[in-house]
Amino acid sequence: MSVAVASSTRAPREPLNGVNTPTLFATINAVKDNPPLAKFTFRASNRWISGTCNESRVEVFSGAGGEHTHKAEFPTVADHPNVLVGEDRGPLPVEFLLYGLVACITSGIGNIAAARGVTLTSVESRIEGDLDLRGILGLSDEVRNGFQRLRVTFDIAGDAPPEKLRQLVEQSRARSAVYDVLTNGVPVDITINAR
């Protein structure tokens, strides 16, 4: 997620690229005047189905001083592929991290381009991550469990010079929530109820 815009640009513009730019600027100004509005809590739940297969869905989230319900629960199955002893009924859990990063930077590009008056033609990206299973399988204490590195490539086209288009991607990365979490980490508390 990223709704970053150029800090020098606060004047309303017309909606562009499908972004309601006046609403975007109104949001920024509302938060500037009342910082507690900026506090959000996002929620999801998950239910085990069988084997490595399970399903997640979004839950009510809090923010802007209220509670909000998504238009749908967006139920999404995760599984392991056959080669990792699953039945391949959905993306691998680690692939959700890949989805999250490219989606976050791309959403931000949409907003930032609108705020800067750039009409986008296309934004496409590819992402890959290296993972050595010896960590997960408990076969080596020197190998980490997670990705060792992620590589992302963005192809962006629009009605601005290449350098300005490049800056849209860079600004979105600089204010991306997912990029921050993936590169810097986040504390995680886990509670277990067993019965």
Added chain:
Amino acid sequence: MSVAVASSTRAPREPLNGVNTPTLFATINAVKDNPPLAKFTFRASNRWISGTCNESRVEVFSGAGGEHTHKAEFPTVADHPNVLVGEDRGPLPVEFLLYGLVACITSGIGNIAAARGVTLTSVESRIEGDLDLRGILGLSDEVRNGFQRLRVTFDIAGDAPPEKLRQLVEQSRARSAVYDVLTNGVPVDITINAR
């Protein structure tokens, strides 16, 4: 993703909880004998649709000495909700991180329970993350862009004492690829092609 099992348990067991346990142990033994088989690269792509809306899908992945195609591309739309100037056509990109973490630990629980001979009745989890939009909006340099903290609760039931069920969750967390990435971070390289 987690396929961790108790290191003391390597004898074949019958399939359990929908996990093909003999295949799981065969995989572990194959990797132990030939570590390069453990090297995987997972891939996804994303295409901007409009505004904050875009769609990700999985791509061919490499591992176990070969290339593998998922049974489907699992196209998944991401968007911002209305309150964050999107049209709410899919989960927020940051919500994919929530999906990834609970899915990864839950997939691992399925495997580890099977390896330890525990029949699961249910595994349900809830996750939430706090995010202060002032970071993303560029309104404060002291506020990070990403989640400040994640909280997860697991409810697990099965045919084992609560302490043994609790250990399944703990072992899955200890070998979870997503947990590792989210808590420790990962280097990310970004290439931009603008035209």
